[in-house]
Amino acid sequence: MTKPALGYVGAAHDRAAERRGRAEWLGRRLADPLSRIVDFHGDRPVITMDGPGTPAIAWTRGGEVAAPVEGVPIVFLGLGDDGGALFARMVAETAETSPDAGKAKLIDLRSLAMQGVLSPADLGLVAQARTLLAWHQRHRFCANCGAATAAADGGYRRHCASCGLDHFPRTDPVAIIVVKDGERLLLGRQARFQPGVYSALAGFMEPGETIEDCARREVFEEAGIRVGKVVYHASQPWPFPANLMIGLIGEALNRDIVVDRVELEDARWFTRQEALAMLADTHPDGLKVPTPMAIAHHLVRAALGID
Numbered sequence: 001m002t003k004p005a006l007g008y009v010g011a012a013h014d015r016a017a018e019r020r021g022r023a024e025w026l027g028r029r030l031a032d033p034l035s036r037i038v039d040f041h042g043d044r045p046v047i048t049m050d051g052p053g054t055p056a057i058a059w060t061r062g063g064e065v066a067a068p069v070e071g072v073p074i075v076f077l078g079l080g081d082d083g084g085a086l087f088a089r090m091v092a093e094t095a096e097t098s099p100d101a102g103k104a105k106l107i108d109l110r111s112l113a114m115q116g117v118l119s120p121a122d123l124g125l126v127a128q129a130r131t132l133l134a135w136h137q138r139h140r141f142c143a144n145c146g147a148a149t150a151a152a153d154g155g156y157r158r159h160c161a162s163c164g165l166d167h168f169p170r171t172d173p174v175a176i177i178v179v180k181d182g183e184r185l186l187l188g189r190q191a192r193f194q195p196g197v198y199s200a201l202a203g204f205m206e207p208g209e210t211i212e213d214c215a216r217r218e219v220f221e222e223a224g225i226r227v228g229k230v231v232y233h234a235s236q237p238w239p240f241p242a243n244l245m246i247g248l249i250g251e252a253l254n255r256d257i258v259v260d261r262v263e264l265e266d267a268r269w270f271t272r273q274e275a276l277a278m279l280a281d282t283h284p285d286g287l288k289v290p291t292p293m294a295i296a297h298h299l300v301r302a303a304l305g306i307d
Helices: 023-031 109-115 120-138 211-223 272-279 295-303
Strands: 036-041 044-048 075-079 085-090 104-106 150-152 157-159 172-181 184-189 201-204 227-238 243-252 266-270
Touching (some): 172 227, 227 295, 266 272
Parallel strands (some): 172 243
16 A cells, blocks of 8 residues: 555744744735735635646735734744745635635635645645634633733734733644554544544543553543553644644553443444455445544554554
8 A cells, every 4th residue: 555645744844933033024024025925714725726736825925915814913934945934814804805716715724635635835834824823813812811912923922911921822732542452453433423434542631641641541431441552653733723643552451342422432343354444445334444634544554564
């Protein structure tokens, strides 16, 4: 099998963190026609759908005027290969700013990853942009005193002038794990999944918890399986809105599954042959694993030794 691409991990631009605090420099770059801005309408970026090549980000040039959403600043993403500054903004949609259906589309990030219509670099960049813009949209007020905060450092900080506290974008870690029993794999499904899809078990890390202990707790809570050895495989930014999926493979210490029906619709052991058929979309019962854009797909492959 050819190894498929994992979504949101291909960003290649220079984040240029050392320039975020230079407000005058950022202002000049924002007005520079050589700079580029990716516009979002809500959580969907504007994507060009015509012209040569594959679909791409519909970049707006620096200096072009648009009405931003109140309270959501234009954020600095970094520098492109040509040295030009890259920004993102959330645009207040009106009849005048809505993309022309014949030339551009608004496409959500999940669909962009599943369809593979953007380059890995552009997909990683819009994931960074979407997470930052969503954070500003949801954190306009100080969690300490309730006063309004102001964006700073190119969008990587919000400052409260009332109590002096600074707030920074957060990433929420999630442990996601495929558990093995010999050549069998433990997979589960939630009721919201597409019909027939079984995935790795996952859960948010809690305060004072290691990655390994989080994975062990989640698997036991959801499926009644005790997990011994846990090894790290890979991670994936998950911009819905700001998670980091930490991919693991574990070894089962018992075999009897007890499903938490609040968390899962079902959980079961799959033989190697079944898991291979699910990857190839040839399972006789129509069962399958998540698409290659999701880390769960890659964890199944790794647990089978084919990654």
